[in-house]
Amino acid sequence: MLRRWCALSLLIASVLQPVSALEVTEAKIQHVQTMPQFVAHIETLKPYYDHSDFQSLEILLDQLPALTQEVARSQLIQYASEVRQFNSARIAWLTIQAERQSPFTITEQGDGYTVQRMAFFYSNQANGLLREWKKELISQHATVQLEQGQLTLSEWLKGDLEQQQKRSQVIVRAIPQLSDSAIDVLVEQFHSDPQLIWLPDNSILAALAAYSDDSKLYDLLWRRRTDQYSLAEIQRLSSTPASDFVVSQLIAATSNPSLKEPAYRALTSFNPLPEMAKSFLQIQLGDQIERSLITPYLMKQGHDHWLQQLLAISTDPDLIAHIKEILPTGQIPPITHK
Numbered sequence: 001m002l003r004r005w006c007a008l009s010l011l012i013a014s015v016l017q018p019v020s021a022l023e024v025t026e027a028k029i030q031h032v033q034t035m036p037q038f039v040a041h042i043e044t045l046k047p048y049y050d051h052s053d054f055q056s057l058e059i060l061l062d063q064l065p066a067l068t069q070e071v072a073r074s075q076l077i078q079y080a081s082e083v084r085q086f087n088s089a090r091i092a093w094l095t096i097q098a099e100r101q102s103p104f105t106i107t108e109q110g111d112g113y114t115v116q117r118m119a120f121f122y123s124n125q126a127n128g129l130l131r132e133w134k135k136e137l138i139s140q141h142a143t144v145q146l147e148q149g150q151l152t153l154s155e156w157l158k159g160d161l162e163q164q165q166k167r168s169q170v171i172v173r174a175i176p177q178l179s180d181s182a183i184d185v186l187v188e189q190f191h192s193d194p195q196l197i198w199l200p201d202n203s204i205l206a207a208l209a210a211y212s213d214d215s216k217l218y219d220l221l222w223r224r225r226t227d228q229y230s231l232a233e234i235q236r237l238s239s240t241p242a243s244d245f246v247v248s249q250l251i252a253a254t255s256n257p258s259l260k261e262p263a264y265r266a267l268t269s270f271n272p273l274p275e276m277a278k279s280f281l282q283i284q285l286g287d288q289i290e291r292s293l294i295t296p297y298l299m300k301q302g303h304d305h306w307l308q309q310l311l312a313i314s315t316d317p318d319l320i321a322h323i324k325e326i327l328p329t330g331q332i333p334p335i336t337h338k
Contacts, residue, residue, distance in 0.1 A: 022105055023107060024067060024104045024119050028067070032067060038068065038071070042075055045076060046076070046079055050083070052093075054089060054092075067104060070103075070120050071120075073097065074122040074125075077122045077125050077126050077129070078122075078125070080129060081125060081128075081129055084129075086129075086136070094133075095130065097123060097126040098127045098130055100122075100123055102123070104118075104120060105118060135170070142156070142174055146186065147178065149182070152189070152193075153189050153196060154189075157199065164200045165200055165201065168201065169203065172204055183211055184212075187208060187212050187217060190205065190220065201229060202224055202229035202230045202233075205224070205229070206232065207229075209221050210236060215245075221233065222252050222255065225258075226258035230259065231262055234250065234259065235266070237250055238266035238267075242277070247267070247280075248276065251277075253266075264294050268297040268300075271302065273303060273306060281294055281298075285319055291319065291322055296326075307327060310323060311323045311324065311327070
């Protein structure tokens with residue numbers, strides 16, 4: 001294999017024209033990347049990464065001309081980002097690549113200016129992979145602690161806002177992997193630890209409520225300040241079967257002024273409308289402000305037939321007038337209310 005790579009080096013070196021030291025063009029890089037011989041042979045390097053044989057990999061890379069070697073390193077790190085499985089040898093090699101500074105630059109000329117930039121950014125990509133690996137380590141450690149009942153959320157989430165948000169996402173990612181007993185421990189912490197009121201967002205609370213179906217957690221979620229996570233949970237609930245539990249949570253969410261409209265929209269999205277939702281919405285339609293919020297969603301979701309039924313049985317003159325106003329003329333039954 002080394003002999004084949006030496007032959008490839010000579011071939012590429014003979015094709016490339018001499019360039020000034022350390023400077024290269026995008027076209028020349030593209031030329032190396034698309035050479036059939038290079039494309040075929042770069043595949044022979046990947047198994048060395050797969051088997052973490054980096055001593056042999058570096059020997060093979062060193063056989064290449066400088067520019068071709070840089071292209072190969074760039075593509076290998078791209079391959080590493082696709083594999084996304086780390087061990088100590090791979091992390092050690094990626095650390096070296098992250099610290100490596102490519103000697104090649106590209107000069108860009110514009111209208112009255114010249115800019116010189118790096119030709120390869122694989123060191124940045126390697127750094128990104130290392131950051132992802134560190135996140136995975138933290139997540140794995142947190143998961144183990146959660147399973148063992150040794151992680152106290154309010155303590156673990158201490159720090160500045162950025163750290164709190166990063167660690168919150170670690171917990172959110174861990175929740176689907178946890179056992180029922182570990183979920184129960186987390187739920188109990190929200191019930192008993194007042195420090196968790198000060199969480200920076202609703203990410204953990206929404207994820208935990210969804211996995212535990214704990215009504216007290218939902219009650220806390222709906223009472224907290226609305227954010228993308230509480231809104232997303234309303235949307236998720238609306239996409240699940242309309243059980244009494246789901247409908248009751250959406251009804252409870254309407255008590256939060258910031259969640260009222262999305263909760264109404266979610267309730268009216270069920271087709272057919274669950275009886276519990278009908279009963280609640282019928283009561284709400286008795287209020288002038290509430291019905292102005294609800295009826296547009298009922299019409300949009302195709303529940304005009306139910307509005308016709310309400311028109312036939314209602315004794316509320318304001319509601320009757322409102323329904324007649326929004327229903328098409330042909331859908332208003334010829335009923336006279338006394």
